[in-house]
Amino acid sequence: MKSDKITKYTLFIASLVILFVSGGMVFSLIGGSIPAFKEFGLQFIFSTEWNPTEDREAYGALPFITGTMFTSILALIICLPLAFATALFIAEYFKRSSLASILSSMVDLLAGIPSIVYGLWGFYTLRPLMIELGWSAQGYGILTSGIILAIMIIPYATSLSAEIISMVPNELKEAAYSLGATRMEVIFNVILPNARSGIIASFILAFGRALGETMAVTMLIGNANVIPKGISGVGNTMASVIANQFGEADGLKLSSLIAIGLLLFLITGIVNAIGKLIIKKLS
Amino acid sequence: MENIDRIKDPILSIKDLSIAYNKGAKYAVKDVNVEVKKNAITAIMGPSGCGKSTLLRAINRMHELYPSIETKGNIFLHDEDIMKMSTIQLRRKIGMVFQRPNPFPTMSIYDNVIAGYKLNGIRISKSERDNIVEQSLRNVALWDEVKDSLFKKGTFLSGGQQQRLCIARALAFQPEVILLDEPTSALDPIATSRVEDLLVELKKKYTIVLVTHNMSQAARISDYSMFMYLGDLVEYGKTKMMFTNPRDSKTEEYLTGKFG
Ligand SMILES: Nc1ncnc2c1ncn2[C@@H]1O[C@H](COP(=O)(O)OP(=O)(O)O)[C@@H](O)[C@H]1O
Ligand SMILES: [Mg+2]
Numbered sequence: 001m002k003s004d005k006i007t008k009y010t011l012f013i014a015s016l017v018i019l020f021v022s023g024g025m026v027f028s029l030i031g032g033s034i035p036a037f038k039e040f041g042l043q044f045i046f047s048t049e050w051n052p053t054e055d056r057e058a059y060g061a062l063p064f065i066t067g068t069m070f071t072s073i074l075a076l077i078i079c080l081p082l083a084f085a086t087a088l089f090i091a092e093y094f095k096r097s098s099l100a101s102i103l104s105s106m107v108d109l110l111a112g113i114p115s116i117v118y119g120l121w122g123f124y125t126l127r128p129l130m131i132e133l134g135w136s137a138q139g140y141g142i143l144t145s146g147i148i149l150a151i152m153i154i155p156y157a158t159s160l161s162a163e164i165i166s167m168v169p170n171e172l173k174e175a176a177y178s179l180g181a182t183r184m185e186v187i188f189n190v191i192l193p194n195a196r197s198g199i200i201a202s203f204i205l206a207f208g209r210a211l212g213e214t215m216a217v218t219m220l221i222g223n224a225n226v227i228p229k230g231i232s233g234v235g236n237t238m239a240s241v242i243a244n245q246f247g248e249a250d251g252l253k254l255s256s257l258i259a260i261g262l263l264l265f266l267i268t269g270i271v272n273a274i275g276k277l278i279i280k281k282l283s
Numbered sequence: 284m285e286n287i288d289r290i291k292d293p294i295l296s297i298k299d300l301s302i303a304y305n306k307g308a309k310y311a312v313k314d315v316n317v318e319v320k321k322n323a324i325t326a327i328m329g330p331s332g333c334g335k336s337t338l339l340r341a342i343n344r345m346h347e348l349y350p351s352i353e354t355k356g357n358i359f360l361h362d363e364d365i366m367k368m369s370t371i372q373l374r375r376k377i378g379m380v381f382q383r384p385n386p387f388p389t390m391s392i393y394d395n396v397i398a399g400y401k402l403n404g405i406r407i408s409k410s411e412r413d414n415i416v417e418q419s420l421r422n423v424a425l426w427d428e429v430k431d432s433l434f435k436k437g438t439f440l441s442g443g444q445q446q447r448l449c450i451a452r453a454l455a456f457q458p459e460v461i462l463l464d465e466p467t468s469a470l471d472p473i474a475t476s477r478v479e480d481l482l483v484e485l486k487k488k489y490t491i492v493l494v495t496h497n498m499s500q501a502a503r504i505s506d507y508s509m510f511m512y513l514g515d516l517v518e519y520g521k522t523k524m525m526f527t528n529p530r531d532s533k534t535e536e537y538l539t540g541k542f543g
Contacts, residue, residue, distance in 0.1 A: 171385040177348060178379035179399035179452070180371040189402050193389040 033259035050225040059256035067235035072210035074146030083157035091165035111155035119216035122148040140222035157206035164198030204275035214239035238264040293318035300356035313514040326505035378453030380463040384445035386437035393433040419451040443474025
């Protein structure tokens with residue numbers, strides 16, 4: 001009885017700590033960003049200025065919001081067909097074959113590589129390649145970052161959607177086969193319609209990952225505080241500008257960086273919540 | 284196997300059929316020889332795990348979905364070796380109904396009935412489609428119950444209605460044979476008796492092979508019965524004969540409830 005009570009209170013306190021920590025985080029993010037919003041108002045979100053000159057200080061988040069969106073959407077577009085095909089391959093077409101299990105463990109391996117390693121690889125291998133191909137003058141920019149981001153989220157999107165695909169009940173597939181359907185017909189008429197919302201959710205969650213990814217992108221985006229001029233242009237993302245500038249920032253600039261952090265937190269929070277909600281509805 | 288009077292002009296002839304789930308594993312179906320009569324209900328009985336489903340699923344080559352399964356022997360539909368037919372052709376002539384009702388949850392009732400056509404990309408006119416849907420649903424006595432909700436999802440129906448929908452889906456191609464694997468085991472008694480009545484009605488047009496572990500069901504509706512035990516076809520004959528005068532002692536023990 002007594003140990004029961006102790007367990008109960010320990011669990012209670014532990015969850016309370018978590019609640020306070022995350023609540024405190026939101027609280028301090030909001031608190032820290034108040035000076036920036038007070039100074040610039042909602043205009044902060046739509047302004048492209050980033051001027052740290054004393055007396056003429058002005059900050060806006062738009063270049064970083066667009067940089068984050070451009071790189072993440074590009075990553076999602078590149079990731080979609082590759083992750084989707086790999087997931088189908090692992091979870092349906094060659095399921096239970098040794099090829100599928102090799103591929104599946106390689107995907108898991110990719111998922112475990114630290115961001116900084118991807119960044120290094122991008123810097124020393126992908127960047128020169130981009131220059132050689134003539135896709136980017138210095139090899140930095142949206143395209144390079146988008147490609148790296150895509151490689152980073154592919155494992156995540158693949159394993160999530162493979163799991164969803166393998167959840168489609170066998171009895172539905174057999175029903176379709178018993179009606180004379182071919183493999184492809186079963187995939188497109190039974191598996192995909194039944195797995196559709198789950199697969200969409202997988203890609204939303206992968207997109208959420210891309211939004212907040214920092215290290216590798218910081219090394220490859222070019223760190224120019226402007227709205228990117230097209231796909232081969234340079235730019236900066238919300239996460240990268242914070243990582244690059246927080247060390248030397250104070251006052252209004254620090255507050256602006258915190259405000260960008262808050263915005264990023266909100267955007268990724270909403271994207272993840274949508275993805276999780278769809279997944280939850282399925283099970 | 285104790286044999287019976289040979290069946291004249293059988294629709295299905297199974298010759299020396301043996302099936303193992305893995306190379307070198309023990310046979311789940313051993314050297315089965317049997318002929319199935321046209322326009323009759325043939326029941327496959329036996330205790331759980333004796334190989335009923337395995338035998339049934341060989342008839343429409345379902346086992347080919349699982350490469351590790353090894354099948355030996357031949358099955359003929361009329362005089363045609365089913366291994367020489369395309370699976371598409373074969374499965375159009377031999378439909379299947381599963382143990383648990385499995386309508387496609389993303390499709391409406393209407394689309395479920397013509398799912399075979401949709402899946403195979405067969406183009407037919409709207410009036411033809413409407414006709415097939417109505418006929419198939421009438422055949423399973425479901426038309427009056429669902430005619431006003433044809434475009435609702437099939438999964439909203441009761442279990443018994445769903446199973447009749449699955450039978451309608453199998454009938455939409457006008458197959459010659461329908462294979463059913465314990466189609467009533469997930470249904471309540473009332474729904475079960477409706478499906479049984481339906482099968483008796485359907486045998487006028489189709490040949491029915493029915494797996495059941497329910498002896499009284501076999502006795503009630505089947506014309507011929509197989510009794511399987513540990514992968515062997517122990518006895519096969521007219522249902523009435525088998526129930527009143529089993530030739531094999533194992534059959535007798537099973538029918539009198541000594542095991543099963
Ligand atoms: N997918 C499978 N893999 C391996 N063995 C199986 C599989 N399905 C059935 N078996 C085995 O084959 C035998 C016959 O099974 P089954 O045909 O399903 O029996 P029944 O339908 O009469 O209950 C059993 O011993 C069972 O364990
Ligand atoms: Mg069975």
